[in-house]
């Protein structure tokens with residue numbers, strides 16, 4: 001009888017240990033302080049049955065002669081107090097967030113529609129149209145194009161039909177937004193490696209936030225992601241990035257404060273390859289574009305990563321509220337690294353929605369994403385027609 005009691009006690013202890021181990025496996029991020037620890041992934045790749053399905057039974061330990069029924073264990077959980085969020089998919093976000101462009105709508109769309117609806121358009125009216133477009137940062141070349149095309153359509157405009165006017169304006173705005181540009185994000189995993197994305201831009205433009213939001217977009221679309229906190233100058237930036245990742249179960253690789261950003265970026269990509277994730281997103285330090293040394297360092301980050309893997313996407317984050325100044329900044333970045341796409345943030349905070357047009361025209365680089373608020377899912381893939389419709393409003 002004593003023997004049976006001892007055996008049952010051993011089984012209970014073994015079960016408790018088993019539960020503890022499995023729950024522990026759900027922990028979120030392992031820091032890579034010295035390059036020796038391997039971060040663990042908390043969102044296993046779909047189809048990885050072993051990783052996604054925890055063992056359902058624990059064999060009894062040392063109880064060969066005692067019959068104990070198999071025990072069902074709960075699946076791995078995030079750390080106590082944490083619940084992984086499930087972000088919405090990216091499709092249709094711009095339409096859902098269109099009201100965020102309210103300030104641009106009232107100054108651009110409504111302003112233009114009011115003038116165009118006048119019965120007979122005079123030279124002054126056309127000047128007003130021109131001024132409205134320029135004030136919204138559409139840029140001189142695109143403004144000239146839009147005004148010329150609207151003028152040739154003056155017969156249609158003379159009808160005064162509000163719906164027709166609106167449609168005409170949307171068409172003309174869409175045409176200067178580069179509807180045929182390739183805006184796909186290179187975040188698809190290649191056969192044997194993850195996609196690698198570098199996020200660059202000046203301080204405060206919204207790089208870290210954008211990295212976090214893009215990670216959410218990818219998770220929402222069913223991908224596995226790893227974040228690299230290569231902004232080693234500002235410890236808070238790495239913390240901030242880690243927090244973004246934690247919310248959706250995405251691990252972050254980070255280095256010691258003040259460490260070499262290129263080495264953290266390298267470690268992140270290496271870890272992402274070993275962990276077989278779909279995409280590695282690397283946040284870089286906000287650097288003053290006027291400082292040549294810092295720009296050189298950005299080039300170094302990219303070169304070092306390229307020793308390990310091609311960089312598929314370099315996203316330049318620009319603050320839309322800085323207007324034309326942002327375009328000047330952007331040029332310096334494009335000289336340091338080959339930028340493949342622009343993320344225009346804070347479009348919710350400006351009446352100058354036309355900046356999308358000038359940024360693209362002057363840089364020849366497509367705007368791929370737009371930031372429309374501080375909320376976690378306020379980042380949308382850029383779609384020219386939906387954007388033009390949102391600008392015109394109504």
Ligand SMILES: Nc1nc2c(ncn2[C@@H]2O[C@H](COP(=O)(O)OP(=O)(O)OP(=O)(O)O)[C@@H](O)[C@H]2O)c(=O)[nH]1
Nearest residue numbers: 203204205206207208209286345346371372373374
């Ligand atoms: N309204 C609004 N705020 C935004 C948007 N994107 C980012 N922000 C805010 O901009 C501020 C700066 O964002 P960060 O992501 O810290 O900027 P950063 O470029 O990483 O800055 P550094 O780490 O200093 O280089 C934060 O308060 C963000 O919430 C946006 O689309 N709309």
